[in-house]
Amino acid sequence: MPTFETEAIVLRAIRFSEADSILSLLTFQRGRVSAIAKGARRPKSRLGGRLQPGVRVHLTLHEGRGDVHGIRGAALVEPNAGLWADSYRLLAASAVLETAMRALPEHEPSDGAYHLTTRALGLLARTSPRQRPPRLDPLVLGYRTKLLVAIGFLPQLSGCVSCGGDVASTAFSARLGGTLCDDCAGVADQVGHPVLAALRQLLGAPLADAEPMDQGVAEGVEHLIGEVLLEHLGVALKSAASR
Ligand SMILES: [Zn+2]
Structure with missing residues (x-):
């Protein structure tokens, strides 16, 4: 069975049997994979402490017969220790990891x-609390917006996706893939200009420069991204508010 090396981010760790952990990993080489860390929860395990959510590691992975890889070795690349120093950071990071x-x-x-x-x-x-609740932190919303670009689901955010009109848009349809003019809006979600402006700002600026916004605008951005993920992937994020 082949073995390979890759850098990876631990997205989730679940207890499994007495001493093992099942990990969800985002690997650089293979994308998202599952892996079992045997013995990771034994007190003297050299693996266990390194394989926590949010940590970046260099892994040696063994391809098993099923879908779950085995972990043969792990070396820390970046522990992101600041995530555990503050509940705000931890909650915001949980929203990123879930996404x-x-x-x-x-x-x-x-x-x-x-x-x-x-x-x-x-x-x-390294961030300071700046927007309550933490799931609406501009880094979380900026991350989700830019992730839509990375996975090819970025909606059209100006003009009308239905008639091609160049007028100011007042509604949004995840199914049609973007904003709509008054005439084409029909039953689509109404969406305010500040929400669309905030989304464009998040898209255009580097992630580090994502700015806090009014709570209502942040909730509008979260909702719009949620609609796109639901439409394309059937995914409703638990870390986002449901409406
Ligand atoms: Zn139109």
């Missing part, structure tokens, strides 16, 4: 998605 876990397909590597996730966690590990 990666549920929006990124298995076994489809994407340099863009990997580097974006790495960057978002690195920034969150």
Whole structure:
């Protein structure tokens, strides 16, 4: 059975049997994969402490017969220790990790998605609380917006996706793939200009420069991204508010 090496971000770790952990990993080489860390939860395990959510590691993985890889070795690349120093950071990071876990397909590597996730966690590990609740932190919303670009689901955010009109748009349809003019809006979701402006700002600026916004605008951005993920992937994020 082949063995390979890759850098990876731990997205989730679940207890399994007495001493093992099942990990969801975002790997640089193979995209999102599952792996079992045997003995990781034994007190003296050299693996265990390194394989926590949000941590970047260099892994030696063994391809098993099923879908779950085995972990043969792990070396820390970046612990992102700041994520555990503060509950705000931890909650915001959880929202990023959940988004990666549920929006990124298995076994489809994407340099863009990997580097974006790495960057978002690195920034969150040093950020100060600045927008309540933490799931609406501009880094979380900026991460999700840019992830839509990385996975090819970015909607059209100006003009009318239905008639091609260049007028100011007042509605949004995830199914049609973007904003709509008054005449074409029909039953589509009404969406305010500040929400669309905030989305364009998040898209255009580097992640580190994502700005806090009014709570209503942040909720509008979260909702719109949620609609796109639901439409394309059937995914409803648990870390986002449901309406
Ligand atoms: Zn139209």
